[in-house]
Amino acid sequence: MNTKIFKSGRTRFVILLLPLWFLTYHFLQPATDWITDDLLKLTKGAHFTETFRFFIFEVPKVMLLLVLIIFAVGIVRSFFTAERTRKALEGRKTFTGNVMAAALGIVTPFCSCSAIPLFLGFVESGIPLGITFSFLIAAPMINEVAVILLYGLFGWQTALIYVVTGLFVAIIAGWIIGRLKLEKWVEPWVYEIQTGEQDENLEKLTFETRIGMGFDAVKEIVGKVWLYVVLGIAVGAAAHGYVPEEFMASLMGKTTWYSVPLSILIGIPLYSNAAGIVPIVSVLIEKGASLGTALAFMMSVIGLSLPEMVILRKVLKLPMILTFIAIVGTGIMLVGFLFNYVF
Amino acid sequence: MEIKVLGTGCPKCKALENATREAIEKNSIDANITKVTDITEIMKVTMTTPALVVDGKVVVKGRVPSVNELTELLTK
Numbered sequence: 001m002n003t004k005i006f007k008s009g010r011t012r013f014v015i016l017l018l019p020l021w022f023l024t025y026h027f028l029q030p031a032t033d034w035i036t037d038d039l040l041k042l043t044k045g046a047h048f049t050e051t052f053r054f055f056i057f058e059v060p061k062v063m064l065l066l067v068l069i070i071f072a073v074g075i076v077r078s079f080f081t082a083e084r085t086r087k088a089l090e091g092r093k094t095f096t097g098n099v100m101a102a103a104l105g106i107v108t109p110f111c112s113c114s115a116i117p118l119f120l121g122f123v124e125s126g127i128p129l130g131i132t133f134s135f136l137i138a139a140p141m142i143n144e145v146a147v148i149l150l151y152g153l154f155g156w157q158t159a160l161i162y163v164v165t166g167l168f169v170a171i172i173a174g175w176i177i178g179r180l181k182l183e184k185w186v187e188p189w190v191y192e193i194q195t196g197e198q199d200e201n202l203e204k205l206t207f208e209t210r211i212g213m214g215f216d217a218v219k220e221i222v223g224k225v226w227l228y229v230v231l232g233i234a235v236g237a238a239a240h241g242y243v244p245e246e247f248m249a250s251l252m253g254k255t256t257w258y259s260v261p262l263s264i265l266i267g268i269p270l271y272s273n274a275a276g277i278v279p280i281v282s283v284l285i286e287k288g289a290s291l292g293t294a295l296a297f298m299m300s301v302i303g304l305s306l307p308e309m310v311i312l313r314k315v316l317k318l319p320m321i322l323t324f325i326a327i328v329g330t331g332i333m334l335v336g337f338l339f340n341y342v343f
Numbered sequence: 344m345e346i347k348v349l350g351t352g353c354p355k356c357k358a359l360e361n362a363t364r365e366a367i368e369k370n371s372i373d374a375n376i377t378k379v380t381d382i383t384e385i386m387k388v389t390m391t392t393p394a395l396v397v398d399g400k401v402v403v404k405g406r407v408p409s410v411n412e413l414t415e416l417l418t419k
Binding site: 081082083086109111114116117118120121124193194195209212213216 | 382
């Protein structure tokens with residue numbers, strides 16, 4: 001069968017590409033400096049030079065990270081399905097269930113169009129509303145693109161802080177929603193849904209298929225976000241070179257208390273994806289914005305998105321949506337204040 | 344054979360439908376494709392979209408296989 005050769009060819013392709021990836025990544029900084037200083041002979045320290053250097057270094061770096069990690073995440077996700085996640089959450093006690101739901105939200109394949117079937121499936125099998133929400137908060141907020149960009153532009157500490165505080169917000173917000181007993185604000189038809197026997201082990205995926213799913217994930221996600229990454233870094237690079245230091249300190253610094261709630265409010269309707277927002281936020285911080293404020297802004301933009309609310313409106317009544325925004329928003333605000341206070 | 348493409352209309356669902364049609368035409372398989380977009384109908388079968396149901400059996404869910412792989416699945 002020629003499909004077999006084609007598939008194993010892909011595995012071989014990956015083995016060949018990996019060392020090439022590491023070489024390119026390793027020599028990116030010297031190559032950038034060589035192009036900037038030796039090839040183009042730009043004046044060191046000039047506004048344009050530093051903008052240029054930032055841009056031609058960050059774009060390939062972030063792209064390399066995106067391709068590798070999304071590929072890996074694509075393979076990891078092939079081991080998780082919504083059905084399996086649901087099974088794992090069935091019958092869990094409130095707090096444990098919230099923690100598990102938030103954690104599974106990171107690894108279970110999720111896109112905004114799968115939110116409704118997932119919600120229905122969870123409710124139908126008796127998973128409490130609060131646990132379902134822990135999942136629905138974590139899944140979009142802690143996504144691989146956001147984490148990769150944070151790692152690439154801020155370092156692993158910030159990426160880790162983002163993941164941990166994101167989980168915290170998802171767990172606590174879901175737990176509170178569960179305690180409030182808001183089932184009355186779920187559209188009644190949701191409870192009338194009947195699901196049939198859903199057979200679980202229908203597909204035995206081979207290793208080659210999983211590699212293929214990694215490739216598909218790269219094609220799909222990188223194809224969708226690359227332009228935002230380039231634009232975001234371009235804006236970031238321009239600000240890096242031209243905007244004076246401490247420019248953002250008065251507006252988004254830690255001494256202005258209202259900067260946190262204000263950034264969250266601005267963040268809700270701003271539905272940029274992580275790819276566009278993180279490079280800009282990285283420069284905001286460089287120019288004096290505080291970490292807490294920037295973190296709150298980012299979580300609000302990525303985690304509280306208007307399009308998702310519109311989709312969820314099909315299954316949730318308006319007061320439920322507003323309560324959801326209020327609780328998650330408050331959680332994010334606490335994170336923002338905490339980090340402004342600590343750092 | 345009876346083929347159903349389940350999905351609420353997201354880009355992946357359309358991609359799955361197109362790939363399935365291509366696989367059928369290429370191999371001149373005698374099949375009838377219907378699209379299921381009603382969420383209550385979809386939920387009876389699966390909670391992961393897009394999904395492909397062949398003669399009442401779910402063969403693919405949550406991903407869009409290549410035309411080659413679909414051909415293999417449909418000619419089996």
